[in-house]
Structure formats: C-alpha cells, structure tokens
Amino acid sequence: MDVVIVGAGFAGMYMLHSCRQAGLSAVVFERGGGVGGTWYWNRYPGARCDVPSLEYSYQFSEELQQEWEWTEKYATQPEILRYAEHVADRFDLKRDIHFDALVISISYDDDRNHWTTTLADGTTTTSRFVVSAVGCLSSANRPRFPGDDTFTGKIVHTGEWPHEGVDFAGRRVAVIGTGSSGIQAIPIIAEQCKHLTVFQRTASYTIPAHNAPLDPQYVRGIKADYATFRAKNALTRAALGGDTPTGTRSASEVSDEELDRILNERWAKGGLLFLGGFNDSMVNKVSNDRIATWVRKKISSIVRNPNTARLLQPETVIGCKRLVVDSGYYDTFNRPNVDLVDVSEHPIERFTPDGIVVNGKEHEVDVVVLATGFDAMTGSLLKLGVTGRNGTSLRDAWGAGPVNYLGLTVNGFPNFFMITGPGSPSVLTNVLVSIQHHVEWITSTILHLDAHGHSAIEATETAQESWVQHVNGVASMTLFPMCNSWYLGANVPGKPRVFMPLPGFPDYVSRVAKATAEHYEGFALTN
Ligand code: NA7
Numbered sequence: 127m128d129v130v131i132v133g134a135g136f137a138g139m140y141m142l143h144s145c146r147q148a149g150l151s152a153v154v155f156e157r158g159g160g161v162g163g164t165w166y167w168n169r170y171p172g173a174r175c176d177v178p179s180l181e182y183s184y185q186f187s188e189e190l191q192q193e194w195e196w197t198e199k200y201a202t203q204p205e206i207l208r209y210a211e212h213v214a215d216r217f218d219l220k221r222d223i224h225f226d227a228l229v230i231s232i233s234y235d236d237d238r239n240h241w242t243t244t245l246a247d248g249t250t251t252t253s254r255f256v257v258s259a260v261g262c263l264s265s266a267n268r269p270r271f272p273g274d275d276t277f278t279g280k281i282v283h284t285g286e287w288p289h290e291g292v293d294f295a296g297r298r299v300a301v302i303g304t305g306s307s308g309i310q311a312i313p314i315i316a317e318q319c320k321h322l323t324v325f326q327r328t329a330s331y332t333i334p335a336h337n338a339p340l341d342p343q344y345v346r347g348i349k350a351d352y353a354t355f356r357a358k359n360a361l362t363r364a365a366l367g368g369d370t371p372t373g374t375r376s377a378s379e380v381s382d383e384e385l386d387r388i389l390n391e392r393w394a395k396g397g398l399l400f401l402g403g404f405n406d407s408m409v410n411k412v413s414n415d416r417i418a419t420w421v422r423k424k425i426s427s428i429v430r431n432p433n434t435a436r437l438l439q440p441e442t443v444i445g446c447k448r449l450v451v452d453s454g455y456y457d458t459f460n461r462p463n464v465d466l467v468d469v470s471e472h473p474i475e476r477f478t479p480d481g482i483v484v485n486g487k488e489h490e491v492d493v494v495v496l497a498t499g500f501d502a503m504t505g506s507l508l509k510l511g512v513t514g515r516n517g518t519s520l521r522d523a524w525g526a527g528p529v530n531y532l533g534l535t536v537n538g539f540p541n542f543f544m545i546t547g548p549g550s551p552s553v554l555t556n557v558l559v560s561i562q563h564h565v566e567w568i569t570s571t572i573l574h575l576d577a578h579g580h581s582a583i584e585a586t587e588t589a590q591e592s593w594v595q596h597v598n599g600v601a602s603m604t605l606f607p608m609c610n611s612w613y614l615g616a617n618v619p620g621k622p623r624v625f626m627p628l629p630g631f632p633d634y635v636s637r638v639a640k641a642t643a644e645h646y647e648g649f650a651l652t653n
Contacts, residue, residue, distance in 0.1 A: 135163015265505030589648030
C-alpha cells in the first residue's frame with residue numbers, strides 16, 4: 127500500500143478519497159462497525175453538532191454540497207451519520223475500509239523505510255505512509271469510582287452509547303458530567319425518566335442554540351454561491367461563522383447598556399459565536415469578567431430555585447472550557463423531577479448496589495450516564511502503539527506532552543502524518559475545515575515527495591521545538607490556560623498539562639503554506 131489510514135470518520139473518509147484521486151493506493155482501518163467516527167459512537171439522546179450544518183460538511187465536491195439537504199440549523203447525530211453514510215456510498219469508499227479492525231501497533235522499519243500496521247486479529251499491512259485520522263474526541267474518559275462494579279443498575283458512557291438505545295421510562299437516572307454531552311442529554315433524559323439527578327463537578331457556560339428547521343430560501347441563497355460562503359468562514363479565527371463578524375470593540379470599554387445590548391443580541395442569535403460580540407473576550411480578563419457576570423445573571427433569571435441557580439453559575443473564565451450550545455438546559459432544572467448535586471467540594475464517594483454516595487448521602491438510581499468526556503486529542507493517537515525510528519514509541523516521545531511540527535508530523539516518525547493533530551487549530555475550529563486543509567496538504571506532500579524522488583519526510587528537531595514554543599506562546603496570550611480544560615489535558619488524571627490546540631486558523635494556514643513554499647522548511651526530506 128502507499129497509504130494506511132486509521133479511522134473512518136470525516137478525516138479518514140476524505141483522506142481515502144483524496145488518495146484515490148491522486149492515484150495512490152490506500153486502505154482504511156476502522157475500529158467501529160461503520161463510518162462516521164465520533165458520530166458513530168456518540169448516539170446519546172440530544173447529541174447534536176454545535177457548528178451549523180451548512181458549515182459542518184464537506185466542501186471538496188460541489189455536487190455533494192449541492193445535493194445534500196440538511197434539515198435543521200444544527201444537525202442531530204442521526205442526520206450527520208446519514209450524511210457520512212451517503213458520502214461513503216456516493217464515493218464508493220467502503221470497498222477500501224475495513225470495519226471492526228482495531229489497530230494495535232504501527233511500527234516503522236528503519237531499513238526498509240516502511241510502516242507495518244498490525245490489527246488485533248494479527249493481520250499486518252505494510253505501507254510507505256501512515257495517516258492517523260483517529261479524531262480528537264474519540265477515546266472515552268471513563269473514571270472509575272469505588273464500588274462501581276457492585277452497582278446493580280446500568281452504567282453507560284455518552285461516547286460509547288449502546289446502539290439499541292437506553293430506555294429511561296419510569297427509571298431513576300444519574301448523569302455524571304456537565305460538559306457538552308451531559309448538557310445536551312440532560313433535557314431529553316429529564317423528559318423521559320421518572321427522576322434525574324445531575325452530578326456536577328464544574329458548572330459550564332452554555333448558550334442557547336435556538337435550533338430550528340432551515341429556511342429553504344436561506345439554504346438556496348448559500349447554495350447559489352457556496353464557495354464564497356466557505357471562503358468567508360475560512361478567514362475567521364475558528365473557520366466558522368463568517369457571516370457574523372466579530373465586534374470591533376473591547377468589552378471592557380463599552381457602557382453597561384451597550385454591553386447588555388450586544389450580549390442580548392448574541393444570546394438571541396445563540397451558539398458558539400456568543401463571545402464574538404467583542405474583540406477581546408478571550409484575551410482580556412476584565413472584558414471576560416464582564417461577559418461572564420452577564421451570563422451568570424442570565425442563568426439566575428432562568429432557574430427558579432436560588433440554590434440551584436447559584437450552583438449552575440460557573441466561576442471560571444467564560445470560553446476557557448469550550449462553550450456549550452444547548453436546547454433548554456437551564457430550564458430543565460425548573461422541572462420537579464430534576465435535582466442537582468454539587469460534587470465540587472465533596473466528590474462522588476462511592477457507588478453502592480443501588481446508587482451513588484456523595485457527602486455521606488446515598489442517591490438511589492437505576493441508570494448511571496457517564497458524560498465524563500474524552501482523553502482528548504492524544505488519547506486515541508497514543509493507543510495506536512506507534513513506534514518510530516530506532517524503536518522509539520510515540521508515547522515515550524510525548525511523555526511530557528505532544529511535540530510535533532505544525533501538528534502534522536513528528537521528528538523520528540518519518541512518513542507518519544496526523545490529521546487535526548495536537549499543535550494545529552483542530553478543535554478550536556469548525557473541524558471539517560481543518561480536516562480538509564490537512565488532508566489536501568498530506569496528499570500534495572506525498573505527490574511532491576514522489577515527483578522529486580524523495581522517499582521520506584519528517585519534522586526536524588529544531589522546527590519541532592520552535593513550533594511547540596509557538597503554540598504555547600500563542601496560548602499564553604489568551605485566557606485559555608486559566609482553567610482545567612480538556613484542551614490542557616487537565617480532565618485526565620496524570621496527563622501532562624500542555625495546551626494542545628493552536629488558536630487562530632488563518633494564521634496557521636499561512637504558516638503551513640509558507641513552510642511548504644519555502645521547500646518544506648522545517649521538514650527533513652530524504653532521498
Ligand atoms: P467534557 O466537556 O470533558 O465534560 C466532561 C464532564 O464530566 C465535565 O463536567 C467534568 O467535570 C465531568 N467529570 C469528569 N470526570 C468526573 C468525575 N470523576 N466526577 C465528576 N465529574 C466528572 O466532555 P463532553 O463529552 O461533555 O464534551 C467534550 C467535547 O465534545 C465538547 O467540548 C464538544 O467539543 C464535543 P470537570 O469539568 O472536569 O470538573
């Protein structure tokens with residue numbers, strides 16, 4: 127094989143298509159039973175993308191983007207999965223995808239300059255190149271609690287949701303975790319179950335989605351010139367929402383009335399662009415504090431029980447953890463069958479056969495939903511068991527945190543590429559845009575190597591060191607490092623605390639283009 131691709135989510139599917147278009151032989155190994163990646167696994171009730179559907183979609187084929195009809199502003203998980211299936215069928219991808227194929231090791235052979243990928247069933251495949259398309263949020267973070275093996279009810283994780291679904295009718299349910307997954311699932315579970323207890327360690331800021339069916343006239347307008355819409359989006363920091371420009375003023379400088387007006391307008395529009403009302407929300411603590419205070423007041427105006435309202439008001443920097451986009455979250459706590467248990471000061475002590483004990487009190491439940499997130503960005507990559515030159519493992523090379531150049535390649539791992547790897551904008555963008563950028567760069571780089579008689583490419587040690595410094599430098603100019611987020615690996619015990627994604631898509635794209643144009647500066651190309 128020319129290329130082995132790991133993962134058949136949106137990154138792996140496009141990588142396969144792109145390889146074929148370029149005349150490269152390629153095969154995909156996917157641990158799941160179907161395409162769609164994170165959308166294959168995250169089937170919990172309420173699962174929905176927080177990027178508008180007209181943006182969270184491929185743009186490499188004009189026919190595809192014209193023919194596919196999204197039904198809502200924010201697509202549900204089943205609709206996104208149908209889209210992934212449609213793409214797989216339309217481009218006949220499945221004939222080169224092996225499903226239920228768990229990769230257990232990927233080893234570089236120094237003498238032959240090729241990679242051997244081994245599956246759990248012992249099958250091996252050799253290839254010149256390996257592309258990791260394993261996704262940033264694909265390795266479930268499943269904390270263990272004392273006594274959880276004695277619990278007689280059902281325990282499910284949102285990121286590994288049973289395909290047959292979970293019947294909540296008449297049941298007492300616990301949800302542990304209040305990030306995006308918990309916040310999307312809680313309103314729906316509350317409607318279906320007898321009683322819901324939410325265990326919250328850290329309150330999240332969540333902005334209403336105001337989701338609605340898409341207006342056919344609006345869709346026609348976008349489709350009439352989809353390319354311009356896409357191009358405008360790619361020019362924003364998050365490759366998202368080009369039609370909603372970022373404010374030009376500091377939130378620290380406007381009057382209270384003006385702040386209120388702008389934030390009300392953004393709240394009414396809803397979604398991730400809430401913080402874009404001002405130009406310094408994520409770089410100026412004073413501005414951020416004013417916005418956060420406004421949201422806290424908003425929460426207390428929705429939630430009727432003052433104690434619950436107080437607990438739901440986050441104390442951290444707003445936007446430091448990824449903003450959540452919800453449908454009816456705060457209002458759910460006005461329901462008589464929903465309780466909130468604060469586990470920030472008194473963590474979950476243990477599970478019993480009948481429930482969960484916090485601060486000496488047992489909460490009896492029949493089903494526990496772990497909405498506890500992911501070992502993000504590096505979790506799935508490191509599980510691949512990648513071993514590079516001289517038998518060095520990626521796990522050892524990244525012992526103190528991920529080091530690489532442009533988030534694409536790693537010194538000592540020739541011809542090994544990452545799509546949306548740590549060190550690239552990835553999760554701070556509309557990830558479909560980042561995926562396309564990486565896939566197209568990887569394919570054109572392979573073609574460049576072949577055309578110029580090079581057999582291998584890897585990051586130089588120097589370029590890698592300065593790239594890590596650059597990513598840290600950019601992050602330290604923002605408020606992102608000020609809380610315990612998964613961007614920093616802080617949600618997984620023992621994980622090195624390093625800010626992994628790079629803020630700012632357009633600047634990143636121009637850096638990649640510049641390095642490429644300057645004869646792959648920062649990369650070592652060998653003959
Ligand atoms: P997140 O955002 O990492 O949220 C996980 C939640 O689970 C969060 O509230 C955690 O609290 C909580 N958690 C994790 N471990 C525990 C334990 N041991 N006890 C109590 N609570 C715990 O994951 P999501 O799946 O919701 O969303 C991930 C991304 O997917 C999201 O940002 C979107 O991009 C899509 P903590 O905040 O760590 O105190």
